[in-house]
Amino acid sequence: MKKVYFKLSVLFIAISTVQSCATSENTPSNTTPTITTTNISNITLNSASSGGNVSSDGGDAVTTRGIVWNTATAPTISLTTKTNDGTGTGNFSSSITSLIPSSTYFVRAYATNSIGTAYGNELSFTTGAVVLPTVSTTAITNVTINSAVSGGTITADGGGNITARGIVWSTSQNPTIALTTKTTDGTGVGSFVSNVATLAQNTTYYVKAFATNNAGTAYGNQVEFKTNASPVTGTVTDADGNIYKTIQIGTLIWMAENLKTTKYCNGDAIPNETNPSQWQLLTSGAYVYPGNKSINNTIYGKLYNWYTVSDSRNPCPCGWRVPTIDEYRILGEYLGGVWIWDNNPVLNFKYYGTAQIVGVKMKSIGNIEDNTGLWYKSNNSGTNSSGFNGLPSGNDNF
Helix, strand or coil: CHHHHHHHHHHHHHHHHHHHHHHHHCCCCCCCCEEEECCCECCCCCCEEEEEEEEECCCCCCCEEEEEEECCCCCCCCCCCECCCCCCCEEEEEEECCCCCCCEEEEEEEEECCCCEEECCCEEEECCCCCCCEEEECCCECCCCCCEEEEEEEEECCCCCCCEEEEEEECCCCCCCCCCCECCCCCCCEEEEEEECCCCCCCEEEEEEEEEECCEEEECCCEEEECCCCCEEEEEECCCCCEEEEEEECCEEEECCCCCCCECCCCCECCECCCHHHHHHCCCCCEECHHHCHHHHHHHCCEECHHHHCCCCCCCCCCCCCCCHHHHHHHHHHCCCCEEECCCCCCCCEEECCHHHHHHHHECCCCCCCCCCCCCCCCCCCCCCCCCCECCCCCCCC
């Protein structure tokens, strides 16, 4: 009996040992997650959409998941171009941003647990290409004998930055930016205004707006116009009933004849002073004839003292005014003058250091024949390219 008992005990121990070993061999080990990459969608010039699906966490919790991309194949999470889209299993969506237009990218989803990082299948896509901007040309306005105003509107940048915009013009159709006759009017989309300058009188021109991005230069519709044969824009009448021609120079409209009125705008009289001694002592408004001769009035108009010019009753035709310093500056700069400070500490005003440039363009052409005893006459240096046709009228030293 003792021998049998011993054998049974050995058998029991052996069976127990076999059962214990079998249980250990069937325990599964943890792995990296199982993940697939979502198809690419919503592709633009610099972005796209993707994502992934973590179907198994590999027996260990997924602590990070997302997508990674690059212009080279097999991108990894060592790159900065990746997303972090939560944890765990299941589907997730990702945004791919800051891409370069017309470029091919490679994308993989990834998922990380304590065992390591697994990658999904690799996908590729190409971002959209930058196209030419969309631009239109503004209708021509403010046409004079040598200038006009136009501009353009950029409604779409084509996916690229607008690095240059403006208008280009020529006497031939379909002008391009290869010409020097163009403007530079900033960058970006939106509307802009351009000045067409230094034109020939009574001449037909063709204008196009343009906009440039890294795809090239686009042009707006072509606009045609003709400069004026004469700068005269109309007439204006003063309180005395004198009628004056008016002229546009640049953006401003001027009277093209010297003032002749004997009345302020409200009808009050402006006295005529004929005594030279009294003229110098006046403290109120008055006028004199150039050379103190009324015969000069027809061509040269009258000379007014400062009290008349600065009077609130206004010696100019109603609706008009004596020009401001800034308006003189605008006129002079348009005609090519340079506006600088006068260093005279008493006067302390601005003037044109290159006044001869402006004066030549505003002076009438040739000599004025007269026998009226005026102190000054125009000379052949005047070109009258402005159309102003300025005439000499002497001074008040009579």
